[in-house]
Amino acid sequence: MLKVAPPHQLAITAACVALNLAVGMIANLLSLPLSLDTIGSLTGAALLPPGLAIAVGAITAALGWAVIGPVYPIYIGTQISVVITALVLMRLIGFDRLWKAVILGASVAVVAAVVSAPVTDWVSGGVTVRATTTITIGGLPIGLADKLVVALIAWALVRRRLRGGA
Structure with a gap:
């Protein structure tokens, strides 16, 4: 029998997707160097069961x-790898301290850079040996800044939620 998630979990799922899309769209419209489109993904990893x-x-x-x-859909592997990395790290070290959010952000940045590099090279003209260059020179520094900011915002949202804030 198909088990349906409780309504509050479905609402959190929808809110996390909306957060990813809204912040990603704003960052894109403003041509920000950071995409910030995984805030909802990391928040969801902290508040939802793994499947959701x-x-x-994936929905983002x-x-x-x-x-x-x-x-954007070409990067579905990046979005999913970000969530899976966050789920694993949250299980291993938690997400209750600021320093843990920093470790999570840095780790997610490395995984996202590795997963995104071949896709980025393909989109820009074909998969080549440039994937290593994309990871180290292009993707990782910006990705590190992006995912650190994302992790800190997600940590603040989760902390507020768990403390009973609005």
Whole structure:
């Protein structure tokens, strides 16, 4: 029998997807160097069961073409890998301290850079040996800044939620 998630978990899932899409669209419209489109994914990883957390990343990637940009669905693997990395790290070290959010952000940045590099090279003209260059020179420094900011915002949102804030 198909088990349906409780309404509050479905609401959190929808809110996390909306957060990813809204912030990603704003960052894209303002041409910010950081995409900030995984705040909801990390928040969902902290607040939702694994299946719904992964759904946040997948749905964000699927709907991102209409809101953020036409190549966005190609990065579905990045969104899902970000969520899975966050789920694993949250289980191993937790997400209750600021320093843990920093470790999570740095770790997610490395994984996202590794997963995104071949896709970025393919989108820009074909998969080549440039993937290593994309990871180290292009993707990692910006990705590190992006994912650190994302992790700190997600940590603040989760902390506020768990403390009973609005």
